[in-house]
Amino acid sequence: MTKATALINARIYVDWHNPPVEALHLERGLVRLAGTNRQILSVSPDSTKKFDMQGMTIWPGLCDAHLHLEHLSNQLASINCEGLSKAEILELVRLKAQSLPNGAWIIGFGFNQNDWTPPEYGTAQELDAVSAHNPVLLHAKSLHAAWVNTQAMRIAGIDPKSPNLPADTFLKEKDGSAKGILLEHAIEQIAKCIPQKSPRQLANDLLETQAYLHSLGITSVHEFDDIALANALLTLNAQDKLRLRVMKNMRLNSWDLITQGDYRQTLNAGNYLRAGWLKLFxxxxxxxxxxxxxxxxxxxxxxxxxxxxxxxxxxxxxxxxxxxxxxxxxxxxxxxxxxxxxxxxxxxxxxxxxxxxxxxxxxxxxxxxxxxxxxxxxxxxxxxxxxxxxxxxxxxxxxxxxxxxxxxxxxxxxxxxxxxxxxxxxxxxxxxxxxxxxxxxxxxxxxxxxxxxxxxxxxxxxxxNMHQALDGMTVNPARYFGTPAQTGTLKPGSNADFIVLEKDPFILSPIEMAKIKPVMTWVAGKCVYTS
Ligand SMILES: [Zn+2]
Missing domain, CATH: 3.20.20.140 (Metal-dependent hydrolases)
Structure with a gap:
């Protein structure tokens, strides 16, 4: 039998419309009781695992009602170049190349050459020197320019020495060869050569994204990417590795596959995965x-x-x-x-x-x-x-x-x-x-x-106000999950999904609140993240 858990000496927001309580009693992934320390201890036998929360604040886990897990996974798996110097970026590319098999793509986002000294783009040769066997595509922060190495150009069928490359989308060296900086639609020419992730790779990346979201205090989401992501979620769910409650939305352009695969039924796959909405533009x-x-x-x-x-x-x-x-x-x-x-x-x-x-x-x-x-x-x-x-x-x-x-x-x-x-x-x-x-x-x-x-x-x-915003990040989007236990609240009978915060955001200034990092995140009565 799973042991019960008691959390005492906390400041617990069961919802946004009642004063906080001191303690929670959890069992089988659910909140059994919320009340005073005394009430909770009186229903907790010796076998109950007890945690003294030392005055910390507990909120229901938060929901992001519109995000893209596949895109987010891709971004997290890539190099974040924001705010870095050219030398720092080259060092990260070198380390990434060492960790990857030959031929695997290295993707990055967010460089801004205007912040470098001198404020000039890098070159393909500089990337070649740190990544000889892996194609590299680094997107500028504007997304209107990209920095690539020679291998990336070759894979895309671009001969860097060709005199025919259009000068408006390929910056050139003095000798007329391509510098490794691509503008606008030339970027697409390279980007479309990056192979699709295998379902297994996508599912693996998704686990990292789940951990990242837990670290931010997110325990449930409404997801908007396409059918490949639905399949990755189904895989993780079947392996009992999904610890984010996901409402999976589907896209109109996949309608035939959605109906053939009966995704309305398939996605209603237990407590962590539910079928959401059909997305149109x-x-x-x-x-x-x-x-x-x-x-x-x-x-x-x-x-x-x-x-x-x-x-x-x-x-x-x-x-x-x-x-x-x-x-x-x-x-x-x-x-x-x-x-x-x-x-x-x-x-x-x-x-x-x-x-x-x-x-x-x-x-x-x-x-x-x-x-x-x-x-x-x-x-x-x-x-x-x-x-x-x-x-x-x-x-x-x-x-x-x-x-x-x-x-x-x-x-x-x-x-x-x-x-x-x-x-x-x-x-x-x-x-x-x-x-x-x-x-x-x-x-x-x-x-x-x-x-x-x-x-x-x-x-x-x-x-x-805070209450209105928090309703939109908890009970409102959580209401539609359609699982027997509610989420987005900590009322008795709800899923024991919550975040532990060092300070109560309600007494912080807005800018202090914006800097909060959860100390712990719990899903279904188990700690899934500790800072
Ligand atoms: Zn979107």
Whole structure:
């Protein structure tokens, strides 16, 4: 029989709406009782393992309601060049090359030659000197330039000595040969030569990503990558190695495989893996001005690109519902959100007779620009607003430039909350760092970590309070897991998933809170991470 566990002398938030308690009694992966030290000790026989938490704070484990585990795994397995000098990067490439079999790719992200002395790009020869047998592809922070070695170019069929390489995408040495710096679509020519990971490799990488997320305080996620990742999750789950509760969303472009493999059933595979939503794209993004807008971007005629019409979303949605899938629609521009809401309204009308209570609510991802007239429709139509608060603070300059006055209704988290919409909070990692305390900080301050754009935050009326933000990072996204035990709370009967923090974030300043690193993370009553 599994031993029971008692945690005493802590400051435990069972949820966000009741005062903290002192102690928890855990058994078989669940919280059995939450109460005073005395209450917990009185139900704990001598055989109970007891932990004195010495006044530390315990929160329910946090959920990231929008991230990409495969992309995040790839990023974690690559070299992080951010903030490093050229010499430091070359040293990391040398070490990586030593640890890998010949021929395996070395990928890196985030170098910025403008910060180097002198502020000049590196060369293919410099990379060749530290990695003679492994192709190297290092992406610049801008993602518009990449630094490669000779082997990477050869694999991509690029002859560095060829006089025919286009000068606008290949920087050249004085003798006319390729320098090893590629711009724009020449990068794609190399990137597409990198072989797909084997399912086993992907599953292995996923274990590292799981450990990384535990270290940040994340115990559950809603995941948005494709079918290969679904298979990797199924593998880990079958091996009983999954210790992150994952709602796996699937992509419309894999629809045939989804229905053939009956992933709706297959993914509902126990306490750690559940089938989520079907993901569609209604538009593009802000930066490339491809988010679909009701009116043109500032000082242009461009209104972006609507990728699916109302009719198309409606027909995909009705078909998806027949197979048990509700929709998760990527919509960044105000036209994309409006079109998505219109389509959902039509789907709801067609489906009122159907009344299948096991279906998930539809959700819209990002909702960056929003026509204020559409605010009340989220609640009215039962659509979840899935938002990424760090996007607001990292986008604010671009948004001001491209959307002007419309920014007062953009990233309108508090307005959505006040309208009665249910909020999910996430990061879109690896687009933003998966740190939930950064999300919380951005949501309540509307500032970057450097305090920009001003002490009140960007459009401060759109700040959420801690409780609202935390609901969106726990109970709201956790509610739909559909497992017998709840997650996102520590009420008796819930999963014993929680994080241990040295200090209570509620009494810290926002910037101190943003720097929190959990001391421990527990999943199903077992410690899965210690700092
Ligand atoms: Zn995403």
């Amino acid at each position: 209604a538009d593009g993004a802000l930066g490339p001005q491809s988010a679909a807008m009701l009116a043109p971007y500032e000082n242009t005629q461009n209104k972006g690109i609507l990728l699916m019409s109302e009719k198309e979303i409606e027909s995909v949605g009705l078909n998806a519902l027949e197979h048990g899938w509700s929709l998760s629609i990527h919509a960044i521009g105000d036209l994309a959100t409006q079109t998505s809401l219109n389509a959902i309204e039509r789907i709801n009308r067609a489906k009122t007779s159907h009344n299948n209570t096991s279906l998930l609510p539809h959700r819209i991802e990002h909702i960056q620009a929003l026509d204020p007239a559409d605010l009340s429709r989220f609640n009215a139509l039962g659509v979840v607003a899935s938002i990424q608060p760090v996007h607001a603070t990292s986008d604010h300059l671009v948004a001001e430039r491209l959307w002007g006055e419309r920014c007062q209704h953009a990233y309108a988290y508090k307005s959505l909350q006040d309208s009665g919409a249910e909020l999910f909070l996430g990061t879109d990692a690896p687009v933003e760092i998966a740190n939930p305390f950064h999300t919380l900080y951005a949501a309540i301050t509307r500032q970057t970590l450097a305090g920009e754009p001003n002490p009140d935050g960007w459009y401060p009326a759109q700040r959420l």
